[in-house]
Amino acid sequence: EDKVVQSPLSLVVHEGDTVTLNCSYEVTNFRSLLWYKQEKKAPTFLFMLTSSGIEKKSGRLSSILDKKELSSILNITATQTGDSAIYLCAVNSGNTPLVFGKGTRLSVIA
């Protein structure tokens, strides 16, 4: 059975801190790994990763995939209160839609 595990489940940091969120997976026929941000509504897409070692960046957020370790990290530098959200990791494996992890709830306090 395909599985995606995120850690930590919950995290509280101060504004300006850097955070690293982890995602590990066990899936057959891996195609891609995706990160989403969910605030008080539907998840919104952040990154899609397919190749090991290639960092994707968007402003203060970046992510990288390690296919050897079956994992990915999402980094957020200089955090702001607007980064407070649930961050979801999902894996696309073959012919079925995404398998999601339970998410990491990030709270950034001023």
Added chain:
Amino acid sequence: EAQVTQNPRYLITVTGKKLTVTCSQNMNHEYMSWYRQDPGLGLRQIYYSMNVEVTDKGDVPEGYKVSRKEKRNFPLILESPSPNQTSLYFCASSPRGFEQFFGPGTRLTVL
């Protein structure tokens, strides 16, 4: 505007009264899915469809039905809702192998 729409957005109902949550996408996507989201359990897939007339069970299909008669629509049917189906429901669509686009969510309460 490319989007996934769901209706209703909020629904309070009573045990046993059949209901349907509609989902529609205007992006001509092949894949569509239904998820429920509960605190501490994350997003769990209920059913998915990879094309018209093709549907498959996800992780938590019990108590739900779906149909995919047209590419754009993927309704979720609760024949006899129970309180344990109180949840936040998301419909999503995607082209094959790419990121999913989520609808705005339907918050369902079953009394």
